[in-house]
Amino acid sequence: MAFKILxxxxxxxxxxxxxxxxNTLRPEWARVEATDAAEAMALIRQNDIDITLLDFNxxxxxxxxxxxxxxxxxxxxxxxxxxxxxxxxxxTRAGEAGAAFLPKPLTESALAAFLDEAEQRxxxx
Amino acid sequence: xxxxxxxxxxxxxxxxxxxTHDLLALEERPGDRExxxxxxxxxxxxxxxxxxxxxxxxxxxxxxxxxxLSAARAGSVAVTPGLIGDCLSCLDQVVQWLDAMEVTGEPxxxxxxxxxxxxxxxxxxxAVQEAPAxxxxxxxxxxxxxxxxxxxxxxxxxxxxxxxxAGRTGSALKVAANVLRHAGRExxxxxxxxxxxxxxxxxxxxxxxxxIAGVLSxxxxxxxxxxxxxxxxxEPVARGLRIDIERVDALVNLTAExxxxxxxxxxxxxxxxxxxxxxxxxxxxxxVLDRLVGELQAAVLNIRVLPMRQVFQRFPRLVxxxxxxxxxxxxxxxxxxxxEADKAIVEALFExxxxxxxxxxxxxxxxxxxREAAGKPPGATVRLSAARHGEHVIIEVADDGRGIDVERxxxxxxxxxxxxxxxxxxxxxxxxxxxxxxxxxxxxxxxTGLSGRGVGMDAVRTAVERLGGRVDVASRAGEGTTVRFTLxxxxxxxxxxxxxxxxxxxxxxxxxxxxTIRLPGEAVSGIGAARAFVLRDRTLPLIDxxxxxxxxxxxxxxxxxxxxxxxxxxxxxxLRVDRLGERMDVMLKPMEGLLAGAFGMAGxxxxxxxxxxxxxxxxxxxx
Numbered sequence: 001m002a003f004k005i006l007x008x009x010x011x012x013x014x015x016x017x018x019x020x021x022x023n024t025l026r027p028e029w030a031r032v033e034a035t036d037a038a039e040a041m042a043l044i045r046q047n048d049i050d051i052t053l054l055d056f057n058x059x060x061x062x063x064x065x066x067x068x069x070x071x072x073x074x075x076x077x078x079x080x081x082x083x084x085x086x087x088x089x090x091x092t093r094a095g096e097a098g099a100a101f102l103p104k105p106l107t108e109s110a111l112a113a114f115l116d117e118a119e120q121r122x123x124x125x
Numbered sequence: 126x127x128x129x130x131x132x133x134x135x136x137x138x139x140x141x142x143x144x145t146h147d148l149l150a151l152e153e154r155p156g157d158r159e160x161x162x163x164x165x166x167x168x169x170x171x172x173x174x175x176x177x178x179x180x181x182x183x184x185x186x187x188x189x190x191x192x193x194l195s196a197a198r199a200g201s202v203a204v205t206p207g208l209i210g211d212c213l214s215c216l217d218q219v220v221q222w223l224d225a226m227e228v229t230g231e232p233x234x235x236x237x238x239x240x241x242x243x244x245x246x247x248x249x250x251x252a253v254q255e256a257p258a259x260x261x262x263x264x265x266x267x268x269x270x271x272x273x274x275x276x277x278x279x280x281x282x283x284x285x286x287x288x289x290x291a292g293r294t295g296s297a298l299k300v301a302a303n304v305l306r307h308a309g310r311e312x313x314x315x316x317x318x319x320x321x322x323x324x325x326x327x328x329x330x331x332x333x334x335x336x337i338a339g340v341l342s343x344x345x346x347x348x349x350x351x352x353x354x355x356x357x358x359x360e361p362v363a364r365g366l367r368i369d370i371e372r373v374d375a376l377v378n379l380t381a382e383x384x385x386x387x388x389x390x391x392x393x394x395x396x397x398x399x400x401x402x403x404x405x406x407x408x409x410x411x412x413v414l415d416r417l418v419g420e421l422q423a424a425v426l427n428i429r430v431l432p433m434r435q436v437f438q439r440f441p442r443l444v445x446x447x448x449x450x451x452x453x454x455x456x457x458x459x460x461x462x463x464x465e466a467d468k469a470i471v472e473a474l475f476e477x478x479x480x481x482x483x484x485x486x487x488x489x490x491x492x493x494x495x496r497e498a499a500g501k502p503p504g505a506t507v508r509l510s511a512a513r514h515g516e517h518v519i520i521e522v523a524d525d526g527r528g529i530d531v532e533r534x535x536x537x538x539x540x541x542x543x544x545x546x547x548x549x550x551x552x553x554x555x556x557x558x559x560x561x562x563x564x565x566x567x568x569x570x571x572x573t574g575l576s577g578r579g580v581g582m583d584a585v586r587t588a589v590e591r592l593g594g595r596v597d598v599a600s601r602a603g604e605g606t607t608v609r610f611t612l613x614x615x616x617x618x619x620x621x622x623x624x625x626x627x628x629x630x631x632x633x634x635x636x637x638x639x640x641t642i643r644l645p646g647e648a649v650s651g652i653g654a655a656r657a658f659v660l661r662d663r664t665l666p667l668i669d670x671x672x673x674x675x676x677x678x679x680x681x682x683x684x685x686x687x688x689x690x691x692x693x694x695x696x697x698x699x700l701r702v703d704r705l706g707e708r709m710d711v712m713l714k715p716m717e718g719l720l721a722g723a724f725g726m727a728g729x730x731x732x733x734x735x736x737x738x739x740x741x742x743x744x745x746x747x748x
Contacts, residue, residue, distance in 0.1 A: 011136055059163075084176065
């Protein structure tokens with residue numbers, strides 16, 4: 001089953017990198033991109049987004065704050081926070097917001113594990 | 126180059142710019158949380174970007190910087206000028222890497238050494254809680270700005286486009302000595318000054334250059350990591366170019382339209398064969414082709430452009446170092462980084478801009494006490510801006526300093542014999558200010574620091590004119606000085622008038638033509654082997670094109686002759702031609718291969734009938 005996945009990152013290069021991995025793992029999925037938290041919220045309200053990948057480090061509201069917001073409006077949606085800084089604080093806060101944590105640069109295996117799990121959750125919902 | 130590297134280069138340049146701005150603002154207000162966060166985010170994102178393109182050395186260096194900034198955010202390390210200097214050096218290194226990648230499309234293979242040096246530098250940073258003092262240039266190391274300035278003097282001495290002048294050699298040595306003294310390299314400074322000791326026996330420019338180069342290479346052994354001077358010698362000329370896909374699409378679309386136009390012409394040809402009157406049809410088709418070719422030219426030229434960011438982004442940090450070494454608070458505002466110009470122009474702007482900005486900081490700006498007395502804020506502002514005006518790109522360096530002292534310039538010009546006393550007395554203030562561009566002119570009394578006002582201004586003018594531009598200066602006493610470069614958007618498009626001489630067609634750049642006149646042969650007089658004629662009480666040299674380019678005999682001067690009066694680099698002269706042709710817009714192709722050094726030729730272009738038109742380089746011809 002094809003899902004629609006949202007990639008939120010202020011860096012186009014980072015979005016390209018995520019898209020490249022996604023293209024290998026789930027070529028049939030639809031991708032939507034947003035450059036910041038506000039744009040992401042607007043897209044999520046308007047579209048039937050199934051899964052969201054967030055960059056932690058963004059100007060304005062960061063990825064963790066956005067993840068917390070998403071948990072309020074779409075508690076069932078799988079969310080992953082991607083960060084180059086594997087700090088315990090970030091990992092813990094991601095967990096509290098109900099989001100998975102993925103290290104950056106994103107590897108195929110890390111993303112694959114998250115997507116497998118997310119697919120199951122969305123499929124059941 | 127793959128699309129990831131392309132995007133990497135675009136984003137990293139923006140991040141470097143943003144990080145530099147945040148760091149400089151942070152230096153003014155060390156407690157500014159928002160700037161600290163901004164700087165941290167820029168380094169963090171740069172690191173992430175490096176990871177994406179597998180540029181490990183860059184990621185390592187940025188990681189070290191990020192750790193320090195992270196500690197600063199946590200409050201465990203103070204935000205000192207030393208810390209900010211280290212971070213700025215790191216960004217400078219990133220820019221060098223980006224420049225290298227721009228050419229090769231790959232991370233530079235030797236980046237690990239420089240990265241290790243940076244890591245080491247950051248490794249000690251948290252321990253060094255030095256007071257906010259200028260710890261930038263330890264005595265062994267020259268510091269980047271000093272090296273840049275020495276490099277600029279080398280370039281000046283190396284300038285083969287004009288006759289070596291003693292004034293230029295002297296001023297280059299003087300500046301180099303001052304720079305070295307500032308950097309605490311007294312021995313080297315004295316050594317250079319010894320070369321200056323006997324003004325009647327100044328060294329050859331090459332000897333002077335060798336002496337300065339010796340000091341610079343000495344630095345290379347001492348310095349950690351690559352230096353700008355090193356980069357200048359090793360820098361390959363960028364042959365590659367990144368191009369927006371939209372621009373390529375525009376070309377593809379134009380090609381399609383041209384094909385349609387070609388087909389329409391075939392149709393017209395067929396009707397003409399059938400004996401129909403196709404004059405109207407041809408006229409319409411010509412109009413279509415004219416428009417398309419115009420668009421095609423514009424589209425092709427648009428491919429060769431770079432944003433000013435490429436050259437502007439080196440200055441905030443350089444100004445900061447000048448400020449540290451001169452003890453004059455000043456900051457640089459930049460505007461118009463996104464304005465584009467031909468690649469060749471953008472890449473050649475660094476040195477002239479460095480001269481002008483250095484002059485602004487060193488001499489345009491008063492010391493804080495004088496500023497306060499004049500009711501100005503103690504911190505001065507230098508504005509570096511770019512804007513597009515039609516076919517021109519305007520670059521301005523404006524300071525809010527004391528302005529150029531017109532009387533002092535007049536006085537110095539008199540002393541240095543730059544102009545005759547009566548001429549000087551008659552000059553308007555604006556004309557006097559123009560004298561700062563005269564070769565070797567310097568208001569030496571003002572030499573206090575890294576440069577003398579006027580040092581290098583003739584070199585600035587030469588550099589800008591070589592790009593087809595011009596330099597103007599406007600100054601208001603007490604309010605500041607603005608130096609303005611007016612540059613063509615592209616170096617390739619020229620309007621020329623064709624002339625014929627000894628059966629050969631030549632193009633003369635239209636902007637250089639003053640007028641065309643007919644002279645009776647007897648109006649020409651000989652001065653030695655040269656010829657001259659008098660036009661409105663001025664004696665002008667007469668150049669016989671055919672003879673000069675070895676195309677023919679000295680022409681018969683009994684009959685009336687046709688002369689094109691031209692002006693280049695402030696010089697007037699007459700070109701004797703056989704026939705005047707027409708005006709045309711041409712795409713100038715620079716001389717290549719064996720012809721690259723051909724005397725008096727700026728380039729060639731292909732004419733409608735397939736003949737090659739040689740476009741003359743008047744600056745060279747009139748010298």
